[in-house]
Amino acid sequence: MKTIQFREAVAEAMSEEMRRDESIYLMGEEVAEYNGAYKASKGMLDEFGPDRVIDTPIAELGFAGIGVGSAMNGNRPIVEFMTFNFSLVGIDQIINNAAKMRQMSRGQFNIPIVFRGPTGSAGQLGATHSQAFESWYANTPGLKVIVPSNPYDAKGLLKSAIRDDDPVIFMESEQMYGDKGEVPEEEYTIEIGKADIKREGKDVTIVSFGKIIKEAYKAADELEKEDISCEIIDLRTVRPMDHDAIIESVKKTNRLVILEESWPFGSVATEITYQVQEKAFDYLDASIVKINTADTPAPYSPVLLKEWLPNSGDVVKAVKKVMYKD
Amino acid sequence: MKNKNNLDPEKAEKLLFQMLLMRKFEEKSAELYTKEKIRGFLHLYIGEEAVATGIIQALKPEDYILATYREHAHALARGVDAGVIMAEMYGKQEGCSRGRGGSMHLFDKEKNFFGGNAIVSGHLPLATGMALASKKLKRDNITVCFFGEGAAAEGEFHEALNLASLWKVPVLFVCENNLYAMGTALRYTHAVQEIEKKGPAYGIESKAVDGMDLLKLMEAANKAVEQVRSSGEPYLLVCNTYRFRAHSMFDAELYRDKTEVEKWKKRDPIPKFRKYLLKENLISEAKVQELEKRLNTEIQKAVDLAEAGTWEAKEELTRFVYSENPVS
Numbered sequence: 001m002k003t004i005q006f007r008e009a010v011a012e013a014m015s016e017e018m019r020r021d022e023s024i025y026l027m028g029e030e031v032a033e034y035n036g037a038y039k040a041s042k043g044m045l046d047e048f049g050p051d052r053v054i055d056t057p058i059a060e061l062g063f064a065g066i067g068v069g070s071a072m073n074g075n076r077p078i079v080e081f082m083t084f085n086f087s088l089v090g091i092d093q094i095i096n097n098a099a100k101m102r103q104m105s106r107g108q109f110n111i112p113i114v115f116r117g118p119t120g121s122a123g124q125l126g127a128t129h130s131q132a133f134e135s136w137y138a139n140t141p142g143l144k145v146i147v148p149s150n151p152y153d154a155k156g157l158l159k160s161a162i163r164d165d166d167p168v169i170f171m172e173s174e175q176m177y178g179d180k181g182e183v184p185e186e187e188y189t190i191e192i193g194k195a196d197i198k199r200e201g202k203d204v205t206i207v208s209f210g211k212i213i214k215e216a217y218k219a220a221d222e223l224e225k226e227d228i229s230c231e232i233i234d235l236r237t238v239r240p241m242d243h244d245a246i247i248e249s250v251k252k253t254n255r256l257v258i259l260e261e262s263w264p265f266g267s268v269a270t271e272i273t274y275q276v277q278e279k280a281f282d283y284l285d286a287s288i289v290k291i292n293t294a295d296t297p298a299p300y301s302p303v304l305l306k307e308w309l310p311n312s313g314d315v316v317k318a319v320k321k322v323m324y325k326d
Numbered sequence: 327m328k329n330k331n332n333l334d335p336e337k338a339e340k341l342l343f344q345m346l347l348m349r350k351f352e353e354k355s356a357e358l359y360t361k362e363k364i365r366g367f368l369h370l371y372i373g374e375e376a377v378a379t380g381i382i383q384a385l386k387p388e389d390y391i392l393a394t395y396r397e398h399a400h401a402l403a404r405g406v407d408a409g410v411i412m413a414e415m416y417g418k419q420e421g422c423s424r425g426r427g428g429s430m431h432l433f434d435k436e437k438n439f440f441g442g443n444a445i446v447s448g449h450l451p452l453a454t455g456m457a458l459a460s461k462k463l464k465r466d467n468i469t470v471c472f473f474g475e476g477a478a479a480e481g482e483f484h485e486a487l488n489l490a491s492l493w494k495v496p497v498l499f500v501c502e503n504n505l506y507a508m509g510t511a512l513r514y515t516h517a518v519q520e521i522e523k524k525g526p527a528y529g530i531e532s533k534a535v536d537g538m539d540l541l542k543l544m545e546a547a548n549k550a551v552e553q554v555r556s557s558g559e560p561y562l563l564v565c566n567t568y569r570f571r572a573h574s575m576f577d578a579e580l581y582r583d584k585t586e587v588e589k590w591k592k593r594d595p596i597p598k599f600r601k602y603l604l605k606e607n608l609i610s611e612a613k614v615q616e617l618e619k620r621l622n623t624e625i626q627k628a629v630d631l632a633e634a635g636t637w638e639a640k641e642e643l644t645r646f647v648y649s650e651n652p653v654s
Contacts, residue, residue: 025462051462057492062451062485069455072440073390074463096445097452105433105441106424107646141647165649 002185007177009151010040010116013158014078016187018048021076024162027054027063028080028117037082038118038177064090064115068097071113071167078162081117084171085129098167099142110165116158119147120210120261121298122174124305130298132262134210135271137169138239144192145238147171147210151181153236156190164192173211195242197249201231204319205249207272208259209235212310216259219315228319238268246272247279254285255322259315264292286322291315329606331541338608341383341540343617345375345596347624348399351408354625355398355415355429359575363632364415366428369396373570376595377502378403380543381470381563384551388438390460390469392453394502395430395444396569400472406434408624409631418635425638426646446507447473447480450499454486454560457495461558468496468554475564476507478521487528490560498554499525501564502537508573509581525562537567538593541602568593 004012018024025048030037032045032055045053056063060081067077081087087094094115101109121130138145144166148154154172161168198213199220206216213234220230231249235241250256256276258269269290276288294308320326328334333341352370359368371378374396382391382403393400401411406422414421415429422434432442440456443449453471460467477483478501490497501521505512512519525532531553535546543565550563568590572579579587603609 023463054493057485057488059485059489061482062454062489065448065451065482065486066455066458066489069452069457070459070462071455072452073456073459073465075459092445092448093451096448097443102649103646104423104427104431105435105646106422106426107650108423108433108435109440110649144648 001182003180003182004151005177006151006154006172006179006181007038007040007042009155009181009183010158010172011042011044013155013162014041015044015047017159017162018052023074024076024078025052025054026078026080027056027067029056029058029082031055031080036080038174040172040177041080060086060090061093064093065097067113068093068101068111071111072101072109076112076162078114078116081115083129083174084117084119084133085131087115087117087133094137094143094167094169095140099140102166103142111167112165114158114161114168114170116170117172118174119171120173120212121309124300124302125298126300127297134171134238135262135267138268142167143239144168145171146192146236147238148236149176149210149213149234151179152183153190153196153234155183156188157192157236160189160192163189168192171210176211190236193237193240193242195245196234196236197231197245198234199230199232201229201253203229203253204255204257204322205231205233205246205253206257206259206315206319207233207235207246209238209268210261212259212261215310215312216315218312219319222312222316223319228323230319241271243275243279246276250276250280251283254283256284256288257315257318257322258288258290259310260290260292261310262292264290264295267292286324289318289322291318329608331544333606333608335608338603339613339617341379342600342603342609342614343621344403345379345540345599346617346621347408348375348378348402349596350621350625351402351628352398354629356571356575358629364429365417366430367395368415368429368575369573370571371396371399371569373590373594374502374504374537374567375399376540376543376599377500377537377565377567378472380540381472381500381547383544384547385470386467388467390438390440390456390467391472392440392443392449392456392469393472394446394449394474394477395442397432397442397472398429401432401434401439401442404434404437404439406432406437406439408628412628412632413635416632416635417637418632419638420631420635447477447482449473450477450482450486453497453499454490454495457490457497458493461495468498468551470498470500472500472502474507475501475503475505475512475521476515478524479507479515487525487530487560487562491528491530494559496554496558497560498550499560499562501562503564503566504569506569506573506582509577509579511581522562522564530560530562532562532564534564534566537565538595538598540595540599
């Protein structure tokens, strides 16, 4: 094993795949000459040259569509959005072309494309730069949505995403790029659509994904001191969702808390809640509690931002609530 | 023997038949629409046939074509079977998208026909991307993208042209300027109404051509296609044309004067071309009559295929959404 940063995991995944398949290229704002806005493509221009690591203008709709078009014609593009906040400018190409082309042409075209970049909040960036659109993309049939939470998962899942024949939304975080973690020296991939039990426990199931899961780890440490044992499930893939992993855990713990960094209305947590009440209704000993951001655009003020964003204290409170210990 | 416009009797007949097929196919489609055999939106190309015919005759089978939601004619010119198109509009399993696409989403990979793109301007970046992939994969072909002047007001037009030029990819942008973006006249939507002036802003050679005259179109198309092929760089060809029918079957056409429509109908490209061929002795009256007979048979065959077609089983609903052999 070796220890690398999350950004290195992303770069290694892309570079390894580009070495084995010449039809893959990387395109996005500042991915080449600048070495990536968050250095997730550092060194790649030097290795692969400007034909395969391509700087784009600030034209998300155009280059998203160009990516899809090239995927229809034999390429396997990786399209980087500087953040998924900017993917909104290009979302028509993702929803109307990438996600639908296969179905509306009766499967004549695969669209093997990865759209990747950071999601969610990253400090005091204000309303337009702090959004999490996992549930928006996961709402769309034809797309797969992956949100890793550590370097190991990021590398293995990104390699699978690049090899996948369908469009994949791959969401990272500005605040995770510096996170360190162990990855094997040898090559590996992680199957898309499989959740991972990050911590086994018996009293409460906590489901989360992406960087916010770290708040669940902190909460679980704290709760352990009070003899409350939390099982933490990292979804890793939001769509297709690993319902079985969640249901199995809930059948064991009989209690569920969902932690997610996005607005509450129609969120990933809402979907999980529906699935669990349908498939494990009789196993629940308490109402499900979901923790989301506040139902407002993200604020700038540090005081307000702290109030807006879920934290480990919210998780502790939620766990105690489902255990009737509040 | 070819005449001064590079036409011989065989090609002349083929082109006339193609335009007549487009016209009759769509007249039949309109009739079937009123009978509720075809549903959804139906956008007819009637009046604009010379554009698709003139451009596509200049292409090789390995060249790629992307068109808008007004694309029956382009699909026919590309050789997509009329019956398969009709069956798709009926929503039947025998259709080119097995009834998942309908009139606005026709695809035929075998024929290198890439839609049927129903979001205005959404396929311009796709075309640039396809041409980029051809360049990367060293494929010896060009991509042709048809769109209306309405699409030239979208940001995607500008992004796709800028990057096609910056990255030097072999794509021919063909603007079918029929003067109305849905029901809104060109003068209300573009500050600069000569669309061909927008190409040079991105370093793209551009030209406007009379879109009602097949001979002029062929000449302009042959030159444009040759230039894209030899230079590997984009080109913008603006074809000034007119649709004789409404925007879609739901359009009462209150935005334009009937006398304007009648004026343009006098420039109908089909009788014009037929007259020319007769004058040049490239076709005989008897041959024209024979063509029309063949045409009726072809249309009837298409309708019969669609009528006799089967509905996709409802168990097939979830098919084709994701690839069937996921790799991991």
